[in-house]
Amino acid sequence: MTAGLQIKNLSKNFGGLQVARDISVDLPTGARAALIGPNGAGKTTFANLVIGALQPSAGSIHLDGKDISSLSEAARVRAGIAKTFQITNLFRHLTVRDNLRLPVLERERRTSRLFGRYDDDEAIEDEIERLLSDFRLIELADQEVRSLAYGQQRLVELALSLALKPRILILDEPAAGVPSSDSHLVIDAIKRLPADLTVLVIEHDMKLVFEVASRIIVLVNGGILVEGAPNEISSDPSVRELYLGAGHA
Numbered sequence: 001m002t003a004g005l006q007i008k009n010l011s012k013n014f015g016g017l018q019v020a021r022d023i024s025v026d027l028p029t030g031a032r033a034a035l036i037g038p039n040g041a042g043k044t045t046f047a048n049l050v051i052g053a054l055q056p057s058a059g060s061i062h063l064d065g066k067d068i069s070s071l072s073e074a075a076r077v078r079a080g081i082a083k084t085f086q087i088t089n090l091f092r093h094l095t096v097r098d099n100l101r102l103p104v105l106e107r108e109r110r111t112s113r114l115f116g117r118y119d120d121d122e123a124i125e126d127e128i129e130r131l132l133s134d135f136r137l138i139e140l141a142d143q144e145v146r147s148l149a150y151g152q153q154r155l156v157e158l159a160l161s162l163a164l165k166p167r168i169l170i171l172d173e174p175a176a177g178v179p180s181s182d183s184h185l186v187i188d189a190i191k192r193l194p195a196d197l198t199v200l201v202i203e204h205d206m207k208l209v210f211e212v213a214s215r216i217i218v219l220v221n222g223g224i225l226v227e228g229a230p231n232e233i234s235s236d237p238s239v240r241e242l243y244l245g246a247g248h249a
């Protein structure tokens, strides 16, 4: 139960531009890691390489010891790698509960369980209620997504990703666009994610990063500048110069 996600010597070129440079990252099962770095550092590219939306120029990705480098994006989802749904993928005219039902049904379709239909439906509704409760969405369950505040919509996104029961969850800027008065909603939801889920958060918001991550990876120009515990990162001179000192914190 410790393998998790191992990324070895991952590189990616777009023509002459190298946007991932020999990136090696070890995310043991249950890790709470954050990837930070300036705009254009290659964070989203890295996430896309991991989920299989992009093919690397070199390197490998192992999930629980199995090489998944050649799997398609869809096969990686089935293997348990999820990137958060984007708000643009939510059905704005459906209720929160009805949005949640979709990924749960999708997951069930592909795992073909042995339950009879009635039990199945009941189990699905129970699971949706549990997700609503875990993400503090019960009181909003019957509201259409379009009527929710932006921060609450981002909670629905997180709940939708969890409905796929992933083993690895990549959150690309979960607090982007959320007013700072509501960012605690997102932070609290990340803190309550299952302990055995491996989480990588890509984020600009340093408050969020330092609250949720026990390991921080700093990416610059497609390569890892430094990696360490939050206190090591916040006191690292090269990080301070690059990032914290430059007014981005």
Ligand SMILES: Nc1ncnc2c1ncn2[C@@H]1O[C@H](COP(=O)(O)OP(=O)(O)O)[C@@H](O)[C@H]1O
Residues within 6 Å of the ligand: 014, 017, 019, 037, 038, 039, 040, 041, 042, 043, 044, 045, 046
């Ligand atoms: N499809 C692409 N083709 C060419 N260049 C790209 C492509 N996608 C991203 N880039 C470039 O790769 C670099 C990293 O981008 P990105 O991964 O989006 O950075 P970040 O998420 O850290 O802001 C940028 O210089 C960007 O312009």
Ligand SMILES: [Mg+2]
Residues within 6 Å of the ligand: 043, 044, 045
């Ligand atoms: Mg990005």
